[in-house]
Amino acid sequence: MLGVAALATAAALAVSGCAPIAALVQQATAREPELPPRPDGTVEGFGAQQPDWAPCGDGLECAVVHAPLDWEQTSGETITLSLVKQEARGGEPIGTLFVNPGGPGASGIDYLSGGVGGAVQPDVQEAYDVVAWDPRGVGASTPVTCLDDAAMDDYLFGVDPAEQGLEKGSDAWMDAALAHERDFGEACLEQTGDLLAHVSTAETVRDLDMLRAIVGDPQLNYLGYSYGTYIGARYADAYPDRVGRLVLDGAMDPSASLADVVREQTRGFETALRAYTTDCLTRDDCPLDGPVDVAMAQISALLDRVEAEPLTGSDGRAFTVSTMLTAIITPLYSQGNWGYLDELFSTVAAGDADTGLMLADFYYDRQNGAYLSNSTEAFTAINCLDYPAGSSDRDQMRADAAELDEIAPTIGRFQGYGDLACAAWPEQPTSERGPVAGAGAAPILVVGTTGDPATPYRWAESLADQLESGVLVTYQGEGHTAYGENDCVDDTIDAYLLTGATPAADPQCS
Template identity: 50%
Template sequence: MTRVTDPQRRGGLRQAHTGRKVTGIVALTVALVMTMSGCVTAFFPDTKPGAVSTSTPSAEDVAENLREFYGQNVVWSNCERSFECATVAAPMDWENPEDGEIELALIRQQAPGDAIGSLFVNPGGPGASGYDFVRDSVDYATDSRLQERFDIVGFDPRGVGRSTPVTCLDAEEMDEYLYGLATSERGSEAWIDELEASAKEYGDACAANTGESLEFTDTVSAARDLDLMRAVLGDDKLYYLGYSYGTFLGATYAELYPKKAGRLVLDGAIDPSTSNFEVNLTQAKGFESALRAYLEDCLGSSECPFSGTVDDAMATIGALLTSVDASPIKNTDGRMLGANSLLTAIIYPLYSPESGWPLLSEMFADVMSGSAEYAFSFADAYNGRNEDGTYSDNSTEAFSAYNCRDYTYNDDPAKMAEEAAALAEAAPTIGPFFGYGDIGCANWPYPDGAERKKITAEGAPPILVVGTTNDPATPYVWAEALADQLESGVLVTYEGEGHTGYNKGSECVNSVVDDYLISGEVPTEDPKCS
């Protein structure tokens, strides 16, 4: 989708971004954000400003060279209106903890009474800030039943946000990386050379500006960090609610620490056994399906910018992407809207149909009139770019770091061309713009990524896996696969549209998840919620 970073695979639940207005009428992302971010209102502890509390670590039988980390006391201070914040020190390299440490940032909302314990929440990405997610959207992340019974804990995984971050480019350089256009024809040898040069420059910048910790920004290390946070917060078992990529983090935790897994909910699941190409292929088909669902709804409305059948409208969108790929549209700020940025703008509102679909119609109408402003507003919201050209977070850099270490990548141009053809065949409208994503990570400073394999978490207690039947970002087949792989996986189906299922309006899903986390109640069969 971008020049080299392939963010169509960013299955993460994006955080609140401030939208910009177009024509003085429509705030492009505000309505979308309101469905992705709840109001922060519920159940704050009665503490005085500046008050400090301390978490006492639980007794842990760990290796001697990890005892200092597991034995640290966590000091919480009031912050961010009515939350508490703290930092935890973790080994930079878990295999060699004496080689240095990194810092992990946490935020929590305490339960109003006696809490069952901490409920760790991860919004996905990889690269999304759990700190921001809880601070800005605690009522979207969890409902009132969970907030009554748990201390809700958000955290920035290693490499992300307020934790020791991955740092690559300044704002101007990031604009060129995300929105810059190649000068050669898509798929040509010269085009590939351009992308490889850009990827190499980007990776080198990440290595130079991040330092040694870049090598250890991966999900296995983040899962070990999660166990450390669990322990030093005084919890004997992990209670966890992970969305999208957060399901991979949670499943990895269960694989590493099955006896420490308490109750884990994995919503919007990723299949840990899928290769990079299989991820792209499944997501291309997922977004294509979601786009068709949008058009089926749109064509029955007088506000729809398309006419004819769904197939006719899909052909129009495909032609529009091809058109801007050949002749980009200039935005008022000078940036050029090419196919990659337009595809980002199309995908972003598909995450949340109720609020996103109407705005998607307005965006298509705007682009077809020759304007790029609406599309850039969506692309900017997705990429965390502010109206003044700065970036609100480092999610793009962290996304790159995690994915480049969590997968292996193919750097053979002939193989990439073969895979690109398969993507175009599987998803004829958007698939042609999903190919060649391997280039970015094939040129990463630490290219020896992990081999993907099934996760069974043998010996773990029941783990809830929530899958939405027409989820475009993390397709339902992945939830089925993960629930089947896990020795104790329990599938909860949400028959609907959009990304993830919990706290999205289904009383059935919320009831199943809440009952499980609060009391350990496991459904005897898939409730097939709607």
């Protein structure tokens, strides 16, 4: 199943240069931050914490603070949240700008540590203290933990013996898939404990308001990408009077169900794949033959071939059709990465799985056999709390799968039965999906890219309509998220963050 949202991967694919906080604090100029005294158990007490901002390399400072495990029982058990900050380059800041890169499950610490310029433009860095954090359950904050590296490889790349030879969509196939997901969920519960029930976006929104209070800002200034737009939209709905300047780039639709999200993302990635194919066929070195429909059929045939006979990588891992699909969608997040698809299709056609495994490793944050983050575990844990349980009716699941096949003839047939992952999850969902309003909030910029495969443009239109003060900024282009990709978009967002000015009409950047 395609991911429910994703992080903003606008940068070129490469071995990740993002360093976790544990690595940052080992640098010569760094020291490990101290945890403040435990708060008195009140909401006000948590917001009054004084972080120990410790140098952690590359002009950054790191800190760690307490948060309640359960915001309904603030006097009970606590967890920790880790933060990273770049102080305003111009001296006296106009405030703090919180940044979230998406996910769910993406590390804000890694994101900002990999280069603040990749998140925020120079003029904004001059004016704001820029802060990112690892949300509850993620990375250097108290994390969701499930499997060791070897077991994660088996979970993500292994071929489940129980599913071999079973017809996809049959009761026996679904039973085997449920058992596979149930084993994963039970491992997460065993390793994570009570936290597993408390990593919802609603609880992260309360954490974010606590962080706003900790830095001393009366209103929240925030830049959220992809899933980070959902955090920002829910914040605006919960605390409209505390909204400062919010930018929501690559917007999600808060009212979309899990089935809606899977359907629209499947449609979006099929469209992006077709756009890649159209571009590829204009080049002499394209590994596909035209016209476009013929080339798409060639990709479909490669997927069928791998499904029937998975390849084996040079490291011994199986390259299954689900891994190939991950390898396909990863470069589709940014047009600048489309060249990787040339290599993928050429090598898979030759029976070589290594390029495909490299792309999947990038997606899963895996390097040299080790997982550098817990993004996969956190992704599932957060989504299974955020989305109400889907249909358990197997005939309905089959009907939904058939619809995906119809709307996305190349990849849709591999996207069904997404309800099974959370159906086997050990914790019950705690959230409802529904529209937001942010009644009375200051103007909020909602940015949508017309060719965005992960967060389709119609979601940005919907979110801007839902928010009473939503202001839509359209980027006519390809790829996931727009800030940092287009001068018109950059100028519009920078002016808003620096002065509060919003465009009189959608600038329709291109």
